[in-house]
Amino acid sequence: MSFLIEVNNKKLEAQEGELLLETLNRNGIKVPTLCHLKNSLPSGACRMCVVENKKSGKLITACSHPSEQGMNILTHSPRVIESRKTIVELLLSNHPDDCLYCVRNRNCELQTLADELQVRERKIRGKKNNYNIDRSSASIVRDPDKCILCGRCVRVCQDMMGVTAIDFINRGSCSVIGTSFNRGLNTSSCVNCGQCIMVCPTGALSEKNHFGEIQDALANPEKTVVIQYAPAISVSIAEEFNMEAGKDLNGILNSALRKIGFDRIFDTTFSADLTIMEESAELIDRITTGGVMPLITSCCPAWIKYAEEFYPELIPNISSCKSPQQMLGAVIKSYWAESEGIKPENIYSVSIMPCTAKKFEAQREEMTQHGITDVDAVITTRELADFIRMMGVDMHHIEPEQADSPHGFMSSAGKLFGASGGVMEAAIRTAYFKITGKELAELKIPEVRGFIGRKEAKVKIGELEIGVAVVNGLANATKLLDEIKAGRNDIHFIEIMACPGGCINGGGQHIG
Structure with missing residues (x-):
């Protein structure tokens, strides 16, 4: 059932059971949020989404308040904007002043809100936290100083992943998000999926970077640097370069990787096909x-x-x-190395994956044979985009090329x-x-x-x-x-x- 509510002195249609935030967004009215997660229970904790109820005179949270018949709402009144601005100023009062060095610079929700709300000076000076950065995980880096306690990571870890590796610790101004006994992430039940990074509004969570090691390998004339990329990469990298979302850049990506300096480019879809053959045989058996x-x-x-x-x-x-990443990594350092007459220890194998857990997988003890790892470094889609920019490759002005034989062939099944x-x-x-x-x-x-x-x-x-x-x-x-x-x-x-x-x-x- 639908009904009308009044928003900014205009009538809008709302649906029964719909949250106010959903009604506003559906009608083209943007209301800022920090704690809100789509398809998750609302918390209303950050208070960024407050709107003014003209009938009661109160500020209410749009993310947790249902749309009600007869409502009269102001979404951007001076009082509302001042409230949101004060919240951002309070969050910035103890936030590190290192935006230029932050992994989320130019893609930070807190930074964007500060800009949109015209926060141009520090009015409130809070006590800095000075927590230690947690680099214990093979995949994920935690910087608690940049955490704004929105709770998104906690909820995605509990509700979507069912892991509960992190939670709120302490109370009040001493609150922090961390692991059990506030130890390293590597001691927790974390599965390295990286979904916490995907929902974090700041640079408090990021993937562990391997740029330095890859650059060293590319500059080493004694190393043959081989790279593979997962089926999801060629259809997701376009968004990073403002191209059509979902466009398959397979050939363009091959060309870009060659321009960066990789000696061989292979497609992980090849080893996905190997996985299909092995897994189907195992199922039948x-x-x-x-x-x-x-x-x-x-x-x-x-x-x-x-x-x-x-x-x-x-x-x-x-x-x-093994997973397709590890399967191709093993093939590269055995069959391919032998066929090319290259010693396995002289091959530096890189993979590009849509997944942070692949970083953890690559360094597992089981993925090392005779002291030689199947895959030496893993970078994500985001890291690949940064690497392409850093190496000066213009994705809009290069011609597509084929991956290298024989591990560049694929079937449509592997692409799935x-x-x-x-x-x-x-x-x-x-x-x-x-x-x-x-x-x-x-x-x-x-x-x-x-x-x-x-x-x-x-x-x-x-x-x-x-x-x-x-x-x-x-x-x-x-x-x-x-x-x-x-x-x-x-x-x-x-x-x-x-x-x-x-x-x-x-x-x-x-x-x-």
């Missing part, structure tokens, strides 16, 4: 020989860490395949890995061909596609009927895994991706 069921995918390192932390009893269910359901669909296609000797009549499997947090389907492959499930967002995985532990046995194959929607919304993607 487990079904036909009575192996441990259900089979669960192993592509997502955040999911693997989550399983180790919370579901160690299900580790035998997880596929024995970037989205939730992609691994499942690719594996089912391949398993179908292996069992029946025929291609699927319809390559698309709509039941496993889309951004819904949990999807289930029954798939007919020859005489076999296979129950499959696709989950994105680890909190959704928890419910399904608990059902499996309780004895549910009609699911044979499960795809789990930690990030909502899959790798395309990974913790290393574009912020903005």
Whole structure:
């Protein structure tokens, strides 16, 4: 049911059950927020979204107050603007004055609000915190001095990921967000997914940077520097350069990486195809020989860490395949090194991933053979964009090129890995061909596609009927895994991706 409310002396249509902030945004009225998270319960903690209720004379939070029939609201009255400005001034009173050196410079919500609200001088001087920067994690850097206690990271870690690695500590002016006993992030249950970075409005959370090591390798004449990039990268990098969102820049990216100085450019979609072949064979083998069921995918390192932390009893269910990143890393330093006559120790292998957990995965002890790591450095989509700018490559004025052979070839199935359901669909296609000797009549499997947090389907492959499930967002995985532990046995194959929607919304993607 719809009804009318009055906003800034004009009638607007509101929907029953809609929050005031949603009504205003839908009608083209921008109200600033800092603590608000879409698809999450409102908290109203930051008070940035206050609007003036003309009937009561009170300031109310638009993010947590429902739209009500007969409302009369002012969204940008002098009183409202002054209230928002005061909040920003208070937040800045103890905030570090190092915007020029901050990883979020020019892409910081606090900085943007200060600019929009015309905060041009420091009126309030608060006591600086001087907390230690936490660099203990292989993936994520925490700088508590830049934290404004909005609580977004806490909520995304608890509600979306089901991990609760961080929470509020202490009370009042002593409050801080940290881990249990306020120790390093590496001692916590953190799965390195990076979703906290994606929602952080400031530079309090960022990915660990590997630029220095990569530059040293590029400048070393004794090193052959090889780079691979995930399927999601070529379709997400465009946003960083103000190009059409979702445009596939595969060829342009190859050209840019060559101009930077990488000796070989490979596409991780190649090893995604290898993963499909291995995982589909493993699925068929487990079904036909009575192996441990259900089979669960192993592509997502955040999911693997989550399983180790919370579901160690299900580790035998997880596929024995390495992730595509690690699989190609191993191939580069074994098969490719031998075919090119290059010693593995003289190869510096870099990967570009939409995921911060890949940084953690690359440095795992299991990913090192005879003292040589499969992958030496991992950079995210954001870091790639910064690296391209730093190296002076103009993405708008270069011609597309092919990736290097033989690890630049790919199938359409491998390209699906970037989205939730992609691994499942690719594996089912391949398993179908292996069992029946025929291609699927319809390559698309709509039941496993889309951004819904949990999807289930029954798939007919020859005489076999296979129950499959696709989950994105680890909190959704928890419910399904608990059902499996309780004895549910009609699911044979499960795809789990930690990030909502899959790798395309990974913790290393574009912020903005």
